[in-house]
Amino acid sequence: MTTAYNKEPSIGIRGRDQDVCRGYAAIGTVLQSRLQNNTKSVVVIECYPGVRQQEIMEGLRPYLHPTDVIEAEAAAIDAAKINGMVERYLTDDRVFGYMAPFHIEEMYDPHKLAKLRERVEAVPEGTVIVIGFGASLVTHGDLLVYADLARWEIQLRYRSKEFGNWLAHNEDEDMLRKYKRGYFHEWRMADRLKRSLFQRIDYYLDTNAQNDPKLALWDAVLDGMEQISRQPFRLVPYFDPGVWGGIWLESKLFLPNKEHPYAWGFDGVPEENSLYLDFGSVRMEVPAINLVFLQPKSLLGERVYSRFGAEFPIRFDFLDTMGGQHLSLQVHPTTDYIQTRFGMPYTQDESYYILDAKPGAQVYLGLKEGVAPEQMLNDLRKAERGGGSFPAEQYVNVFPASKHDHFLIPAGTVHCSGSDCMVLEISATPYIFTFKLWDWDRLGLDGKPRPVHLDHGAQVIQWDRTTSWVERELVGRVELVAEGNGWREERTGLHEFEFIETRRHWFSEPVLHTGNGSVQMLNLVEGEEAVVESPDGMFEPFVVHYAETFIIPASIERFVIRPSGPSVGRTIATIKAFVKG
Structure with missing residues (x-):
């Protein structure tokens, strides 16, 4: 089976082109334009752990000309104290820990935070930048920029030893232990902070690619997410070697x-x-x-x-x-x-x-x-x-x-x-x-x-x-659910002990799928190409290729999948999974 598998699937966001820019020069200009009428401005750059903070400051400094730059993490409690707090959740195991309940506030010293706030207030005019994981604890500021990156990119930075875990000074530590600390503690805490800021963010900063940042008005990101939640889409895949890997x-x-x-x-x-x-x-x-x-x-x-x-x-x-x-x-x-x-x-x-x-x-x-x-x-x-x-x-x-x-x-x-x-x-x-x-x-x-x-x-x-x-x-559990002209639907699992249900469709003609109150995840497991369409025009036709996984949000109550391109006239198949009712 050949495939035109798309390794870089993207989603077009409608109507917000003017709200996004690329590169530090453009980003600095946008931010400065928001501040130019202020005698004094405070820009807070809240960062997900693993963001290259030094790069951001070097990139923005020529355009914002800050009077002072405050590194928020100077107010964090001692690394040894942090280690003592999280130790029981990380355990001695190389791989497994226990989900830690911490919030970022617990990692900061109130007296040190107060000193940083005094430092912000002491600047009479100009631009003050507060940056770091926890920067939003120092002050609300005039602008809140959220600097983010993907979990996979964090792992690559762990592997290259560019970064260790937040304030852990463990760049050379075993990769599995760094991942464990991220998974069980650091990322959970960072996600709690991120979600708490959704009502305050002004701009969103994509920091995945080195020296190639992109800035979006937060309202444009929110609009984009709302658009995505009402159409089929794919995630950006990644692939990793392993000791048992194949060809x-x-x-x-x-x-x-x-x-x-x-x-x-x-x-x-x-x-x-x-x-x-x-x-x-x-x-x-x-x-x-x-x-x-x-x-x-x-x-x-x-x-x-x-x-x-x-x-x-x-x-x-x-x-x-x-x-x-x-x-x-x-x-x-x-x-x-x-x-x-x-x-x-x-x-x-x-x-x-x-x-x-x-x-x-x-x-x-x-x-x-x-x-x-x-x-x-x-x-x-x-x-x-x-x-x-x-x-x-x-x-x-x-x-x-x-x-x-x-x-x-x-x-x-x-x-x-x-x-x-x-x-x-x-x-x-x-x-x-x-x-x-x-x-x-x-x-x-x-x-x-x-x-x-x-x-x-x-x-x-x-x-x-x-x-x-x-x-x-557990073996050979295939049950016919329904069939029609040029299609049949089979239940292939999962087991009654499991909350996920899977259905396989074989089809040479268009097949109507209905929503069931659950998000649905699918893969084209047979055939070179298919197209997903909306009977009522809710979304644009969405093309998928062999072996591609795609997601149908629960907001889509009806959709049709039909063979397309080289698969027209042939019998192809999808497997889909959803949460049982």
Whole structure:
């Protein structure tokens, strides 16, 4: 199957071209024009952790000519005190922590903040700039600029050692530990602050690309988000190498060569993906989670929003083992365990949709009949200590995997994809909670043993999910739902234990889809091209290509998908996921 997969999908924002500019010269001119009639002006630049603050100041200084520049983080409490506060939430584990409840105010010294406010007030005239993560605590100012960047860009800055975590001075620390501190503490605190400022922001600053900033009037961003919440759209995908990576993503999606093969493709994870917003000739990159925060009801649906809050509960991603290696043998925590041990409200139920596979491909799923838990755990511990390979096939079922098979994996089920599979993973959003039980005697790309979490895994393995139950409940669950002229709809899962439902449509003629009170995430799993249309003209026709994931907001009550381009006259297929009613 060939594909015209779009690696840089963008969304045109209508009617706001004049409210966006690019480059420090243009940005400085815009800001200065807002301040020119003031004898004294205070500009607050609130920053998401990881923003290049020095670059911003160097870029703006020639245009704003500040009388004083105040670095807000000078008023933060000592780094040692911060570490002491968050230590119990980060734990000693290399990967997992506990969701920390902190707000930015707790990280600042009131007396030091008061000194900075006095410094602001002491300037008789001119422009004062207050910048940093927490700058908005110092003063409201005359203008509030919010400087933002995508979660994936933060991770790249961690990896390059350009940045560590906020005030942690840990640039050289293990990447997994930096990510953990971001995930469980820093980003949660930053998102709480960001959301609290939505009614105060004047301008939004995109800082993803080095020395290439874009500034938008905040009202233009709000308008853009409202427009997006009423049309189909795609997230900006990214792809990452891994020790078990294959060749499918690189060869089929025409990705650039890497030293190590691609293992993951993230094309449907709003917490980490971003959105490209085209305001005329200026393209802004915005974290996709901002759309969830700003348009939760229109995007998610009121029923889903009332259940999950402003959080996108569905996730699509790619796992490529074609010509690669097995994934780690793993298990995900039960809901009770993830709530009590990690502070998460729901767990990582998932499924493997086989987008492609070579002959002989396999999926490991569930335990064999009569497995003795202590014997299996003893063999796993022995393998972890280097006492020989774990005999996986002695304990775990192995099923043949073919294109368009769908394997259901409720939390607590032992599983992994074998080599030579291209998996579209459809799951709930808490995406880092994978307890590796065994990793096939290999090291990570960093040369270190990949973390194995056998103690956690032993607490959540559902030992009664054995061969007969798995064959009955998790494999080959395809049920005809409806059919018509040139189309049929099938229910392929997920399991009744899981809150996500999936439906597959095979069609050579246009198919009408109706809303069900939930956001819907889809992927074109067969066929080169399709077009999504609105029967009532609510949105412009939206073209999708093979393997592209796309989102239909809950605000869209009816939409039609039909084959287009080279797929006209052929039978093609989509898989879609939504939250059960």
